[in-house]
Amino acid sequence: MTGNHPPVTDWSVDFDHADPTYAADPYPIWEEIRGRGCPVAHSDRYGGVWFPATHELVSEIAYDTERFTSRSVLVTEGRPLAPAPQGIAPPISSDPPFHHGARRLLLPAFSPKAIEKLEPFTRAYCHELLDAVAGREVIDGAVDYSQHIPVRVIAKMLGFPLEDADTFRKFVHDVLESVDLPIERRLENFLELDAYLTAQVEDHLAHPRDDLTSFLLDAEMDGAPLQPEHVGGTIVLLLLAGIDTTWSAIGSSLWHLAGHAADRQRLVAEPELLPLAIEEFLRAYAPVTMARLVVDDMDFHGCPMKKDEWVLLPFPSANRDPAAFDRADEVILDREENRHAAFGLGIHRCAGSNLARMEMRVALEVWLERFPEFSLADPAGVQWSGGQVRGPRVLPIHVG
Amino acid sequence: MRVRVDGDKCQGHNRCYSLAPELFDVDDYGNAHELNDGVVPPGLEEKARLAAANCPEYAVIIEEDA
Ligand code: HEM
Ligand code: SF4
Numbered sequence: 001m002t003g004n005h006p007p008v009t010d011w012s013v014d015f016d017h018a019d020p021t022y023a024a025d026p027y028p029i030w031e032e033i034r035g036r037g038c039p040v041a042h043s044d045r046y047g048g049v050w051f052p053a054t055h056e057l058v059s060e061i062a063y064d065t066e067r068f069t070s071r072s073v074l075v076t077e078g079r080p081l082a083p084a085p086q087g088i089a090p091p092i093s094s095d096p097p098f099h100h101g102a103r104r105l106l107l108p109a110f111s112p113k114a115i116e117k118l119e120p121f122t123r124a125y126c127h128e129l130l131d132a133v134a135g136r137e138v139i140d141g142a143v144d145y146s147q148h149i150p151v152r153v154i155a156k157m158l159g160f161p162l163e164d165a166d167t168f169r170k171f172v173h174d175v176l177e178s179v180d181l182p183i184e185r186r187l188e189n190f191l192e193l194d195a196y197l198t199a200q201v202e203d204h205l206a207h208p209r210d211d212l213t214s215f216l217l218d219a220e221m222d223g224a225p226l227q228p229e230h231v232g233g234t235i236v237l238l239l240l241a242g243i244d245t246t247w248s249a250i251g252s253s254l255w256h257l258a259g260h261a262a263d264r265q266r267l268v269a270e271p272e273l274l275p276l277a278i279e280e281f282l283r284a285y286a287p288v289t290m291a292r293l294v295v296d297d298m299d300f301h302g303c304p305m306k307k308d309e310w311v312l313l314p315f316p317s318a319n320r321d322p323a324a325f326d327r328a329d330e331v332i333l334d335r336e337e338n339r340h341a342a343f344g345l346g347i348h349r350c351a352g353s354n355l356a357r358m359e360m361r362v363a364l365e366v367w368l369e370r371f372p373e374f375s376l377a378d379p380a381g382v383q384w385s386g387g388q389v390r391g392p393r394v395l396p397i398h399v400g
Numbered sequence: 401m402r403v404r405v406d407g408d409k410c411q412g413h414n415r416c417y418s419l420a421p422e423l424f425d426v427d428d429y430g431n432a433h434e435l436n437d438g439v440v441p442p443g444l445e446e447k448a449r450l451a452a453a454n455c456p457e458y459a460v461i462i463e464e465d466a
Binding site for chain 2: 104107108110111112113275279336337338339340341343345346347349353354357
């Protein structure tokens with residue numbers, strides 16, 4: 001939450017997802033926009049941004065890869081330099097037809113069966129984190145626990161030094177949470193990330209091993225090795241896409257359970273509900289809002305969209321749309337019908353969704369096993385991240 | 401009752417497989433397909449309905465016996 005922009009006063013015509021009010025409590029803002037005659041907000045900030053708030057419009061845009069390009073999925077002041085269809089971080093920044101091959105390459109490493117093998121490592125690490133704070137009455141569910149889990153697991157998958165965790169987290173923060181910084185500052189941050197990755201890649205080239213980095217360096221697409229920018233971009237993506245997001249999802253789930261004793265007691269008594277409850281947490285507290293760029297000037301349901309304007313894809317608002325979900329604003333642990341869009345819709349469906357779900361399940365299982373009783377230590381002191389990934393960043397929980 | 405996965409719509413969210421592994425499997429690319437020609441054994445009808453009600457892409461199709 002950097003607050004480098006003036007505060008928003010009218011969400012319909014001056015929308016800004018980096019505004020501190022939005023980070024703290026976006027729900028009434030979505031409701032207001034969804035309730036208008038035209039459920040699409042606009043802003044001249046960032047060189048033009050649209051914000052469609054309903055499930056129907058979000059899915060229409062996610063499926064329409066012709067009129068909306070993924071060339072960049074992060075709204076910033078500048079526009080991406082890397083051209084379509086590859087973009088800067090394949091496959092998330094790629095459009096068809098390039099996207100298909102770049103995505104297919106990654107999928108086997110993230111299939112349910114491949115991810116299952118990482119479960120014991122993840123579980124042991126969750127216990128290790130809680131051992132480290134044993135005896136304390138108040139634990140920060142974000143700082144002491146959630147934020148570490150995805151970092152450790154992706155570092156293991158990529159074959160990066162596990163002790164570099166703090167470095168990765170700083171990159172994530174710089175790239176994802178500081179979107180309203182001036183472009184020069186963002187560029188500096190990118191260069192630092194680039195230097196770190198170059199060193200890791202060189203080490204893997206000199207000493208190939210059985211991990212995802214060596215796999216990508218060795219991989220072929222259409223019979224040719226991947227271009228170095230492709231390998232680098234994909235590694236950045238894996239590093240960034242999986243960390244903030246999963247950390248937010250675990251943190252929001254803990255936040256909910258710490259504040260809702262009946263739900264917590266129910267999960268402790270009926271642990272078999274956890275997989276359904278996780279889907280409900282993903283629906284109600286979906287962490288990720290994506291973005292597209294408008295390909296050409298056009299009229300979209302009455303909105304005069306201009307080439308190169310941003311369109312945010314607020315999956316979190318779609319998931320709270322009463323037209324798509326019964327009792328959309330309530331958390332119902334065993335919700336039976338739950339076609340939530342937390343992992344996106346269409347061809348860019350989160351490639352890491354099986355990994356994210358495993359990490360959420362294991363993190364919550366271990367926490368509930370160690371602390372069947374817990375509550376918010378300082379409800380007003382909880383802080384949420386802004387930008388396109390939302391989750392608790394400070395979350396003091398009373399466990400003693 | 402029978403179930404079917406529409407391969408053109410399926411994007412590999414894996415909801416069906418995790419909710420009803422008796423009825424669906426997934427390949428290495430995460431794409432789902434029905435097991436046993438889609439025939440739903442007696443007693444698993446609820447699971448089949450649950451899978452359909454949770455597929456974000458509306459790719460799980462249920463065919464009720466006439
Ligand atoms: C709860 C945690 C997570 C959430 C909510 C989440 C959400 C998303 C969403 C909404 C998209 C769609 C992007 C779009 O439509 O433009 C996406 C794409 C992606 N995610 Fe995740 N993600 C999570 C965790 C992860 C993890 C752990 C990884 C892997 C390390 C990962 C890797 C990816 C990749 C590679 C893509 C791009 C797929 C493509 O463009 O084909 N994500 N994610
Ligand atoms: S839930 Fe739907 S999209 Fe996901 S694997 Fe099953 S059929 Fe495919």
